[in-house]
Amino acid sequence: SQKIEQNSEALNIQEGKTATLTCNYTNYSPAYLQWYRQDPGRGPVFLLLIRENEKEKRKERLKVTFDTTLKQSLFHITASQPADSATYLCALDENSYALNFGKGTSLLVTP
């Protein structure tokens, strides 16, 4: 069956360091992969989309990689700040019209 795995353990890092979150998938051949941020009690907010033919995408302090051979995406936040503390969700296209979301990884950035 199709599965998306994100680190179930919360990630705690110190302010200024680079946070790296992992999204692994099995039994998928996604054409697109998306990353979202979710704060407690709020809806997810879109961050980045990467296509299968793109190896890397950047937006300000954010960087996403997509390795279709390893079936893995890495999400990096450089120079992390306490305001980056949130849950980060990856999502893959289930078909052409809908997304499947992972359970998310909680990130805590401490001063």
Next chain:
Amino acid sequence: DGGITQSPKYLFRKEGQNVTLSCEQNLNHDAMYWYRQDPGQGLRLIYYSQIVNDFQKGDIAEGYSVSREKKESFPLTVTSAQKNPTAFYLCASCIGQGADQPQHFGDGTRLSIL
């Protein structure tokens, strides 16, 4: 400002009662989605609609119903057939009809059973 509005923010349901969750968007998006989120779980797709008067079941449609009579509105009814309705419900919309576009989410409705 354009966006998605979900109401109410909190909703309580009595046993055997149907309740309807509202979702309105003024982004002029074609596609709309309903997800359910349980603690520590990912988002699970209930229903989605790519165009007015058309919608498809997602992974967990049993016990739920939707309508799409207007482009900007996609209400979700949680029926009495849904035996475990307590959850956080999220509505989203997307320009176009594909998974190659970002989804815009509302701030959710938290449903609880009395």
